[in-house]
Amino acid sequence: MATIYDVAERAGVSLATVSRVMNKNTNVGEKTKQKVLAAMAELDYRPNTFAQSLASNSSNSIGVLVSQLDGPYYGPMMAEIESALRAANKHVIIAVGHSDAAQEIDSVEFLLGRGCDALILDVEAVSDEYLIELSQGATPIVLINRYISEISERCIYLDNELGGYLATRHVLELGHRDIAYVSGPKRKHDANERLEGHKKALAEFDVVYKPSLCFEGDYKEDGGVVAMEHLLDSAQRFSAVVCANDQMVSGAISVCLERGLKVPGDLSFVGYDNIPFARYISPKLTTVNNPIHEMGKMAALWLLKNIYKNDQLEVTNVFVPELVVRGSARRPGNK
Amino acid sequence: MATIYDVAERAGVSLATVSRVMNKNTNVGEKTKQKVLAAMAELDYRPNTFAQSLASNSSNSIGVLVSQLDGPYYGPMMAEIESALRAANKHVIIAVGHSDAAQEIDSVEFLLGRGCDALILDVEAVSDEYLIELSQGATPIVLINRYISEISERCIYLDNELGGYLATRHVLELGHRDIAYVSGPKRKHDANERLEGHKKALAEFDVVYKPSLCFEGDYKEDGGVVAMEHLLDSAQRFSAVVCANDQMVSGAISVCLERGLKVPGDLSFVGYDNIPFARYISPKLTTVNNPIHEMGKMAALWLLKNIYKNDQLEVTNVFVPELVVRGSARRPGNK
DNA sequence: CTGCAACGTCGTAAATGGTAGCCATAAGTC
DNA sequence: GACTTATGGCTACCATTTACGACGTTGCAG
Secondary structure: OHHHHHHHHHOOOOOOHHHHHHHHOOOOOHHHHHHHHHHHHHHHHOOHHHHHHHHHHHEEEEEEEOOOOOOOOHHHHHHHHHHHHHOOOOEEEEEOOOOOHHHHHHHHHHHHHHOEEEEEOOOOOHHHHHHHHHHHHOEEEEEOOOOHHHHHEEEEEEHHHHHHHHOOOOOHHHHOOOEEEEEEEOHHHHHHHHHHHHHHHHOOOOOOOOHHOOOEEOOOOHHHHHHHHHHOOOOOOOOOEEEEOOOHHHHHHHHHHHHOOOOOOOOOOOEEEEOHHHOOOOOOEEEOOHHHHHHHHHHHHHHHHOOOOOOOOOOOOOOOOOOOOOOOOOOOOOO | OOHHHHHHHHHHHHHHHHHHHHHOOOOOHHHHHHHHHHHHHHHOOOOOHHHHHHHHHOOOOEEEEEOOOOOHHHHHHHHEEEEEHHHHOEEEEEEEEOOOHHHHHHHHHHHHHHOEEEEEEEEOOOOOOHHHHHOOOOOOOOEEOOOOHHHHHHHHEOOOHHHHHHHHHHHHHHOOOOOEEEEOOOOHHHHHHHHHHHHHHHHHHHOOHHHHHHEEOOOHHHHHHHHHHHHHHHHOOEEEEEEOOOOHHHHHHHHHHHHHOOOOOOOEEOOOOOOOHHHOOOOOEEEEEEOHHHHHHHHHHHHHHHHOOOOOOOOOEEEEOEEOOOOOOEEEEEE
């Protein structure tokens, strides 16, 4: 492989000039520039990234840590991050934290050890303190899906409470009063925020929150199955079910269908996240839009702006969820 | 940050010895080893990966190029690759090719330029010749989802024709004779292979293949929608629809439901891929299992075995699809 | 008992391929 | 003639890996 020396020699210029041409910060005469460019092309020269990284102490790589890679949730986010970063010629190194504190920390260390210039983190298990301390280190971080007031400008997040509120208010406005809620895991921040929103909406309509109508799911389809079976078997009355994410809705609906219940005839459902599949499930899911892909993109832009000093980029930190009304919820008793 | 030099000094040994302790390939006396280890711990020493890469000319990173990151398909694959590689302390750099030749080639160059030790490629648009040539380069590659006879040992793939055959044979065995087929994009290898399997099954049952009953979709939900509308509007008779992937089935079913058609009462469906959602769609999808996550894992293991010389790893190149019978297909006329 | 080869252990120093800053020089500009 | 701009030529530096060689110990043959 050709080195920068070979290029310099072939172009008849010095090392320094070649370096100047590549890092177009200083002035180089047009003619010499062309000579150098020609030499680089002839030799099929590619700067050795290892050497560049060593000398400049930066790798042009961004570590992205997500909770999981499968499931409908993170794909769109990763896609946006990759494309935004790639356009800036940065590359993304991925790691998975599995919503487990030890694994999350381990992954952060791993990414740091790999010399990432910055980190995009979607972590759930790790403490606020850990993240605050981490943010004071040499490697900049951005948080997706999490709000920590001390480092709020590094947080890209959704107003989950508002989303939870919107979902429940929708069924309340339709006339439902007996509303079951399938929450996400209590250890997850967003799950609790969504639940708070749910409670807030109930309170606003003077409906008392019954813990017995709230079931803690796992954010997966199967959690919806288990929750629905539990709820149905508990012989409690309810005409609507609000789920903390769409995957659980789909699980829950599948149980209803199996038991001969009509959706939304007998039971109304509202989901959360607006995953791509939501519109192809039958009935089409009424849900709360979670612009996760935009948040991914924003995290990438934040980095580009703040780390690589690419200004003229506008970043928004907080995203507001919106209700997407489709067909899974309607007035009670209106079969 | 402490350097290897600091460690050497503190341990009272030379640079080389410290290096030897880290890369446990050569012999170091137990006593010195302990001294070095102690010094490293005291200084919280972490080798600088940039320098390691420069000196060793290897980065411990694997480039993974996939067609897309969103959708239900690649997530599980990426998850397996990441976990297998991470366990071996390698990291994965991702790139997206978008099923476009130019972008795929660009991504390969990008990954190569980043000094990846090896590449895992799931590419569709690029030619066999390109890949054969690439495989002769310095950087080893593994292909997922593609078979090229010249480099067959580097291919990890599914017998797609068999899968297509299985899907169609299933509805044939149920008694269907008028069978529509929604194919994937003709430019994709796997789409054509699946279609071949379909034709083979038809022939076996002496049913003539009608091009008018075959519609080219795009492998996405919306393609299923478009295909179904087209098929339904064409006023042709058919009692079963075989789709080249599950996403299109879900789109197709949503059209049927909207038009008041019962599934599988009026129309039977068979999908392909067995995506996680397949069992939560109503009716639960009868489909062909595509062990994409296992193939991802296998690709990673192949690399570990062949590049990093980690023997005692068994690798399988070809995976066989299996029919998963659930509820979306039944006998014709049996409502 | 001795001589020496083999071996394990460790240090020295040379790559590895760049970046970046400094200063000198030459040519062009006002 | 002072000033600016383009370029060359050095050199220090980045943190490792690795070839090569030195040194001491051991075991074995003569």
